[in-house]
Amino acid sequence: MYYSTSIILAATTALLSSAAPAAADSDDVSEYCVKGCSASGDDPCGDSKGQSDTCTAVTFDDKTMFGYTNMTMPTGFLGCSKTICATACANTGETSPMVKEGDTFCFPKRADKDGMFMTQDMAKLAAIGKGCSGAHAMGEMYMVGTMHADCMNSYAAVGVSFDTSSSSSLTTSLFMGAAGALTAMMLV
Helix, strand or coil, X not given: CCCCHHHHHHHHHHHHHHCCCCCCCCCCCCEXXXXXXXXXXXXXXXXXXXXXXXXXXXXXXXXXXXXXXXXXXXXXEEECCXXXXXXXXXXXCCCCCCEEECCEEEEECCCCCCCEECXXXXXXXXXXXXXXXXXXXXXXXXXXXXXXXXXXXXXXXXXXXXXXXXXXXXXXXHHHHHHHHHHHHHCC
């Protein structure tokens, strides 16, 4: 069977353009950060970007560790983009596992124990800053992500659009790319 170069190129282009954006390399990130979300649905990071398209609800064992009471607890949390974290966390160092700068929780990237924390609550909050969720025990410490590899490729330096339509637009994009590729192959 003879396949036209242009048809194969069209199919490949359709599939590649519909693929989900690859997670950004986080090697050059010096800190991850998280901000609390309000009931009004305002953009907590302020740049219409986040590590997810919506705020993530978290249940803590000890919310007072973060300065919250039952009356002051946010509706959820959002991990921010690299740009927002660099500005909001400019005064943090690598020695502390977490520093609160105003309304921002900063998690400096630590060469020796990045993603490892003494408490499950801190690991849960740090996971949101890396674009994932949950925590799991690793000996006497806790690591970000419900399972060991959950946060390996979840971080996106520029973030994703903070709105509820981003997940539906990705689904539409994937569908249209696959449909274009299938149509091109059927024409052969």
